[in-house]
Amino acid sequence: MPNQLKPLTNVEIAGAKPRSTDYELRDGEGLYLLVKTSGRKAWHFEYYHPVTKKRTKTSLGPYPVVTLAMARETRTKYRRLLYQGIDPRQHLAGIAEEKRIQNECTLEKVAEQWLKEKKRTSDLSEDHAKDVWRSLEMHVFPSLGNTPVTEIRPKMLKEHLTPLEEQGILETLRRVISRLNEIFRFAISEELIEFNPADNLVARFKKPKKQNMPALHPSELGRLMLALQNASIRKETRCLIEWELLTWVRPGEAVSA
Known part of the structure; x- marks a missing residue:
């Protein structure tokens, strides 16, 4: 009967010292802690790609920022994805791309x-x-x-x-x-x-009350014409308003004329 891999403990992880070469501490089911010669530690998950069947690995983050419990939780999520035929790395890339698009589409x-x-x-x-x-x-x-x-x-x-x-x-x-x-x-x-x-x-919401616009007093006509000449509007619009003043047609009639 093959030896069963003993799960890691927090004490074992915290006490892992650097060696002359990088080494791994395995927790089982693809999860392991990589201990670098510099003393830095990082979690990795190793698996077989669901399509290519090639051995693949992905980083889960540095220790102790990512704790043993967090790494195991992520491993469980990734194994569920693999069971559905989904590559965890591609899944993460898709989430990141979706988030990027959302942030751009404000x-x-x-x-x-x-x-x-x-x-x-x-x-x-x-x-x-x-x-x-x-x-x-x-x-x-x-x-x-x-x-x-x-x-x-x-x-x-x-x-x-x-x-x-x-x-x-x-x-x-x-x-x-x-x-x-x-x-x-x-x-x-x-x-x-x-x-x-x-x-x-x-x-x-409440509807705005409709009310008739007050009529223009003849004494204000000169100011209106001056304002029209100085207004930043299209020439066609200015001419249409002037034509309405001359003919007294309604705006709808002027537009369709």
């Missing part, structure tokens, strides 16, 4: 990609784009900008946007929610997330 970075794409595919002016970005910087990014989009939930958005409702700036709140919806729909199309956490969010 709400602010995804919003930046969304706005860039929106400018490319629509007639969004540079001034309007700046206004959109400024509203996100003021009302969204300070607390949610660095949050990965995969971690954002409806309740989180509701709690974050409630102060806007309490301040009574409901129209601003409505625009912010609309932009968040666009950002999350963009994230879904890029396969960064599977659902839109801002979907139906607007229904959970």
Whole structure:
């Protein structure tokens, strides 16, 4: 009957002294402690690759940062993966890559990609784009900008946007929610997330009251025309407004004319 490997003890590990060459203290089932000539100690797990069947090893970390109990727990996890035909090293690499992608795909970075794409595919002016970005910087990014989009939930958005409702700036709140919806729909199309956490969010807040805009007094017409000439807007927009003033048509009629 073959000799059964005796498990390591904390006393044995702590008392292991360096020798003229590196050596191993084995705990069984692929786990061993490598003791270097410098006196440094590190845990390793040795196994057969589930596909290539080649002998492979991976580091579990230095001792005593990684204790005997921690090393054994990791060994158990790795053996479960191997039982499922999964290489532990590839599994760890996949987790690290997924974490890297999540860290790169924060709400602010995804919003930046969304706005860039929106400018490319629509007639969004540079001034309007700046206004959109400024509203996100003021009302969204300070607390949610660095949050990965995969971690954002409806309740989180509701709690974050409630102060806007309490301040009574409901129209601003409505625009912010609309932009968040666009950002999350963009994230879904890029396969960064599977659902839109801002979907139906607007229904959970008060609606802004509709009110008629006050009429322009004739004495203010000169100031309006001067402001139009100095405004940073497209020429077509300026001409359209001037044409409305001359013809008294409604904005919708002017656009479709």
